[in-house]
Amino acid sequence: MKPFDGTLDVLFGEERAAALRSSLEDLNPVDRENLIVEELAQSLKHMGTKFVLPFTFKNDKGNRTTHHLIFATKNFKGYEIMKEIMAKESSEHPQGVPSFEYSPASEKFPTLFELLRPLDDLAEMLSSEFSGETLTMNEIYMRHSVGRPFLKRNYKRVLAAMEAKDKIKASPPAKNGQSAKVRLLLLIVWL
Numbered sequence: 001m002k003p004f005d006g007t008l009d010v011l012f013g014e015e016r017a018a019a020l021r022s023s024l025e026d027l028n029p030v031d032r033e034n035l036i037v038e039e040l041a042q043s044l045k046h047m048g049t050k051f052v053l054p055f056t057f058k059n060d061k062g063n064r065t066t067h068h069l070i071f072a073t074k075n076f077k078g079y080e081i082m083k084e085i086m087a088k089e090s091s092e093h094p095q096g097v098p099s100f101e102y103s104p105a106s107e108k109f110p111t112l113f114e115l116l117r118p119l120d121d122l123a124e125m126l127s128s129e130f131s132g133e134t135l136t137m138n139e140i141y142m143r144h145s146v147g148r149p150f151l152k153r154n155y156k157r158v159l160a161a162m163e164a165k166d167k168i169k170a171s172p173p174a175k176n177g178q179s180a181k182v183r184l185l186l187l188i189v190w191l
Helices: 005-012 014-024 029-046 076-089 104-108 110-114 118-129 137-144 152-164
Strands: 051-058 065-073 134-136 168-171 187-190
Touching: 005 014, 005 029, 014 029, 029 051, 029 065, 051 076, 065 076, 118 137, 118 152, 134 137, 137 152, 152 168
Parallel strands: none
Antiparallel strands: 051 065, 134 187, 168 187
16 A cells, blocks of 8 residues: 555545546646646535635746645635635736736746736637526626636626627616626626
8 A cells, every 4th residue: 555545545535546546647747736636626526515626836946836725615605705815825817817826936937927818718708608698797707607717806807898899788788988896787698
């Protein structure tokens, strides 16, 4: 028996741990780490936890993970609060979307991180996932944000931009550049 086999069995259950061990054999270190975090999240959900949020810590050079913090809860409000806390501690926020990772090295390479376009991705995801539906901003946020890095303010910003580009209709409509933040409940009619 290897040193961490007992711990893996407790965290994942014996059957899932055995499957995980065999899956890890042919993977590179980064993929192994990602698979373990993913399986841990799935295991927690299997045990009745509805919301799981991982946060990664990197070393000073930013090239190795030192540890992960995994938050788990059955309540959306707890998930939302912890997501906001973890977002504030993230090293990177390309387009205002947190990385859910702390890396002291991130300050050395800011241009690389800005190349990511996460809000553009969010607009595309919302268009395809909610096409033809009529929902409030909060309904969209609660259905779509779980397991994704986006915060409530990201949804408000993207939905306001989509409305300005006539990609969605909101009720009440924006008046004189009024933001979605002011209009707390947006009723979205997807075109």
